[in-house]
Amino acid sequence: MNVHLFLLAGHRPGATHATALADAHAYGRAAEAAGYAGVWIAEHHFISYGVCPSAITFAAHLLGATRTITVGTAACILSNRHPVALGEEAVLLDELSGGRFRLGVGRGGPWVDLEVFGTGLDGFHTGFHDALELLGRWLSGAPTVAGNDRFPFRPVSVVPRPARRIPVWVAATSPTTVDLAAQHGMPLLLGLHADLDEKTSLLDRYARAAAAHGHDVNRVGHASVHLAHIEDDDEQAADAVRVGLPALLAGTREYIRLDGTPAGPPDLSSYVERLAAIHPVGSPRRCKEALEQAAALPGVRHLLLMVEGVGGRDRTLDTIHRIARDVLGKSTEGSRGMPMAPTARADASTAWCRDRG
Secondary structure (H helix, E strand, O other): OEEEEEEOOOOOOOOOHHHHHHHHHHHHHHHHHHOOOEEEEOOOOOOOOOOOOOHHHHHHHHHHHOOOOEEEEOOEEHHHOOHHHHHHHHHHHHHHOOOOEEEEEEOOOOEOHHHHOOOHHHHHHHOHHHHHHHHHHHOOOOOEEOOOOOOOOOOEEOOOOOOOOOOEEEEOOOHHHHHHHHHHOOOEEEOOOOOHHHHHHHHHHHHHHHHHOOOOHHHOOEEEEEEOEEOOOHHHHHHHHHHHHHHHHHHHHHOOEOOOOOOOOOOHHHHHHHHHHHOOEEOHHHHHHHHHHHHOOOOEEEEEEEOOOOOOHHHHHHHHHHHHHHHOOOOOOOOOOOOOOOOOOOOHHHHOOHHHO
């Protein structure tokens, strides 16, 4: 099981967007120093919940600042851009990084993004299939690729051509998206809002659908995102999350839905309580037990830990290193937050998330 960080670059009151981005970059470098397998970057537009509008650009920068870890996108919003443009950038990063880049994509939501970028609701509702299909062919290693019904173009050369088939993780919260990913044999990227039972249900559905399309499900390595915070005891950790996380989650209410309905969880306190209860938030013992249970999810090979829940660079860096040391059993010798010798291994409150997959 590979354990990674999942970085939001979330903006908090009193800070700046530049600070949020710089902090996330520091967390990525700390992940390499602490021995995590990799880092995945979130992508959001026009909201403070996450101030990185291009996960692939951030990934490129972090790949240049690291040497051993993988760096992925969780996820590039495919509804906002042309799949060939994204595919070209993915191949470029994979080649330049020596195979350390990981591509995760998502449908996104019915947000104002679709209006700003001109892709529209139709592209969101019905275009994801064609975009994913074309992206998969572009990353397959084929020498030439032609368009499809939604993206029509004559055959063109794939340059640079990937040396191998580059995998694509698909962010999924709905059965429809799970079925689509399974059809293409692409692994899932499961989010924070779902508990282990909900994730197991989606993974079981994926296995049935993928097998029906002739894919070997034993070769698919899914990824699962989990909130993580560690303190000396369980209640202390839960209290820290109760205090720090609502300010970050409040940024989800800044989404502008095209139908004008409110966005974000309707009850922040209840949502935070749920997240603290279902994720590795607590003492080292509870965190370890929770991660072991998450590692048992069928087909999951990558656990992505969201460690920015309590806020503050120093506290987040402490969390990164302490989880590595006290839960994962890695050596974290050196100054807090500074690069060290790399040891990396190659209820209504949640309903709002459903339309994002």
